[in-house]
Amino acid sequence: MPKMPNEEASTITGSDTYSTDERTLYDHADDDGYSHGRPSTELSEPGHDILESEDERERLLTKNEGIAGIFSKKGVKIGKREPTKPDGDSNQRGKKGRNGEASALMYEMEEGVGVSDQSLSRGSSESDEQRLSATIVQRKARRTRIWRRIIIYVCIMVLFLVLFFVAYRVSKPSHPTAAALMLSNGTSLFAPTTILISLDGFRADFLYRGLTPTLNRFIQNGISPKYMLPSFPSVTFPNHYTMATGLYPEAHGIVGNTFWDPSLNKEFYYTEPEKSLQPFWWGGEPLWVTAERQNVRAAVHMWPGSEAHISHIEPAYVDKYNGSEVLPLKVDRILGLLDLPGPLDTPTRLDQPRPQLIAAYVPNVDGDGHKYGPNSTEIRQTIRNADAMLESILHGLQERNLTEIVNVVVVSDHGMATTDVSRLIQLEDLIDPNDLEHIDGWPLYGLRPKRPEDLDRLHQQLIDKAKRNPNIEVYLRDKDMPKRYHFSNNERIAPLWIVPKTGWAIVTKDEFDVEKGRENGDVYHPRGLHGYDHEHPLMRAIFVARGPAFPHEANSRVEPFQNIELYNIICDTIGIEPMPNNGTLRLPLKPVGLHTDPETPPNVTPADPVETSSILASTVLTSFASLATSASGLDDPMSSFLQIPPVTTPTTSAPPASSSTSESWWEWLTHKADNVEDWVEEFLNSHMPGKGDPKSTPS
Incomplete structure (x- = not known):
């Protein structure tokens, strides 16, 4: 049967039909002034306060939402409550009010507000503020923990990156070019390593005398020009320092073996250490300084200038000059440096590192060339000895399985001419x-x-x-x-x-x-001299190279170049960046063919002593003038010859006065004719088309 209006109200407001949330929001203890027909949305004043405080808390939480929400373990989605409408059906208002209170209660429970908080009086605004403050404090504590965790993670990542970078730097060579992987000989790892050997005074055509089997095989297995040009003046100290710096003598300042500096008011004299080994003489940057500055260890064996403390950067090893040191000791020194432990070997001593650059100076050929002459019997044995020294070094590399690991470069600084x-x-x-x-x-x-x-x-x-x-x-x-x-x-x-x-x-x-x-x-x-025009054939030097930095076909030939190019080449072999210099060549070298190619210029031995194109006429005239004076009864057939101005260079010296009494004029003339015949044959071989290289004659 249909219900009465009072029964409908009773259904809405009765305690038996309230939900749990509705009973929580509606307290019968507060119904003293109301009848049973009062709608549930008509809340007391404290109820409105609760709603307002809840709205305020939502606004605060929404405003502070950010990284804490991202990192919280339990995500919270905050929505916006619809405001309570003042008008409309009372049933709808009651329903919305109850749902709003339920949402607030659910929110409090979701965010961890204790159950005891719910037992507090809903009418107390002070209690609401306390709950809000507690929630904010909890939020701040959570954010603090999150940021602390983030900082710890960041520190761990930074520490990991630092350790990774240190390990990378330790394992990586100091220069990009040296990133060519270290090579193993089976017992040790070798960074790019080069042995540079200078044979002072070794003239290019000494290779054509049949005295240098090791050097000739070295050429056949390596790369070389027909000759290397020295720099002017073609003397020892300027050229050795040019090879070490890539600078012309006018640029590095060692302009001779002896010279005067008007600014310093001092004299440089190469054989006196107190006049030559001060750093202010030596400009530019030599190989050993460039290497050490880039953390590549260097050893220098008697190279001119190495004892001068240039730039106050010392090579790892410096051997002082000793002109009497025998060649086998030089071999032992070079191989002993290679036997030192490498940077990755154990045990490794920091005070005895294995060098990657070994520059050695060998003065023997120059010394005997001055003493006996470049065409003497004695110099032949000296050339053989220098070749044998190189053979011992190459044999030592082979025994250590370093033939394809260590670069070997052999050079000289100039040639030599016979004096008289x-x-x-x-x-x-x-x-x-x-x-x-x-x-x-x-x-x-x-x-x-x-x-x-x-x-x-x-x-x-x-x-x-x-x-x-x-x-x-x-x-x-x-x-x-x-x-x-x-x-x-x-x-x-x-x-x-x-x-x-x-x-x-x-x-x-x-x-x-x-x-x-x-x-x-x-x-x-001296019987032999140098220092002349650096382009003269008798002043030509040598350059021969072999090793992993020269991956060319065996017996490769490059065009002749000047020794200012050596600095760049050696720097490239050991992976260091050269300082600015006058050279332009860089590795890899560019061969123009092989030494065995048909178009390769022939091996030419320049005339020594030097002759001129008018020598034949001069010699013949001199001989006949001497003959005439001898026939006329003069005791000394050389008396008239010595009075002739030295317009041309005689082919051979006339016999000394003391010998004129021991042979007849006819014997003397016969000897002269033989000499002229020998000269004519050499002249024709050197100057006629197809008989030689016209460049070998002086200009």
Whole structure:
């Protein structure tokens, strides 16, 4: 039967039909002033306060939502409550009110508000504030824990990256080029390693004398030009330091074996350590300094300049010069350095590292070339000994399984020319030494006048003398010095120069009296000299290389180059970055073919002593002049010859006066004819088409 209105109200408001949430929100203890027909949405004033506080809390939580919400273990989705409508059906209002209170209660339970909080009076705004404060504190604590965890994770990642970077740096070579993997010989790992050997005074055509089987096999297995050009002046100290720096002598400052520095007011003298081993003499950066600066250890064995403390950076090993050291000891020293433990070996001593660069200087060929001459019997044995030394080094590498691991580069600094009394010029015949303050160099002469205003006068005086003696050339440093010499842009270069032709020498009377020497048949020492035009065939040097940095076909040939290129090449072999220099070649070298190719220039031995194109006529005229004087009854057939101006270079020296009494004029003439015949044959071989290399003759 239909219900009465009062029964409907009773159904809505009766305690039996309330849900649990509705009973929580509706407390009968607060119904004193209301009838049973009162709607549930008509809450007391404290109820409105609760709703407002809940709204406020939602706004705060929504505003502070961020990274804490992302990292919380239990995600919370916060929605916006619809505001209570003032008008409308009371049933809807009651339902919405009850649902709103239920949502708030569910939210509190979801966020961890204790059950005891629910037992507090809903009408107390103070209790609501406490609950809100507790929630905010919990939120802050949670955010603090999250940030602490994040910081710990970040620190762990940073520490891991640091450890990874350190391990990477330790295992990685110091230069990108050296990233070519370390090579193993079966017992140890080797970083890129190069042995550089300089054979002082080893002329390029010494290779054609049948005295160097090891060097010739080395050429067949490696890469080389027909020759390497030295730099001007072609003497030891400037050229060894040019090879070590890649700079012309005018750029690095070692402009001779001896020279005067007007700014320092000091003299450089190569054989006196107190006058040559101070750092201020040595400009540029040599190989061993470049290597050590880039953490590549270097060992230098007697190389000129290595004892000078250049840039105050010392190589790991420096062996002082000892001209009497025998070659087998040099071999032992080089191989002993290779036997040291590497950086990854155990045990490894930091004070005894294995070097990656070993630069060794060998003076023997130069010393005996000066003493006996480049064509002497003695120098032949010296050349053999140098070749045997190289054989011992290569054999030692083979025993250590290092043939394909270690680079070997063999070079020389210049060649050598034969001297003779007949090719001497007296300095006093050219210029008055009293007009000079300093004389630099030798056998070429750099002149510094006492009075600068005398420079032009002395220059003109020498030009006039050179017109009568074509065996000297005269240059002003700042005016007509040949550009190809690269020998003018340094104040250490004297302002006036006398450069003798190859094979000639200028001497002072206190050194050698030329006139008396010719009369007495004296022998001039040194018997061999260098220092002349660096492009002359007798001054040519050598370059031969083999190893992993030279992955070329065996017996490869490159075009000849100047020794300013050596610095870059050696730097590339050991993976270091060279300093700016005058060289341009870099590895890999670019072969133009093989030494066995048909188009390869032939091996040519330049004439030594030097001859000129007019030598035949001069020799014949001299011989017949001597013959005529002898036939006319003169006791000394050389008397007229010695009075002839030295316009040309004689092929051979005339017999000394003491020998004229022991042979007849006919025997003497026969010997002369034999000499002329030998010379003609050599001349034709050198100058006729298809008989030789025209470049081998002097200009």
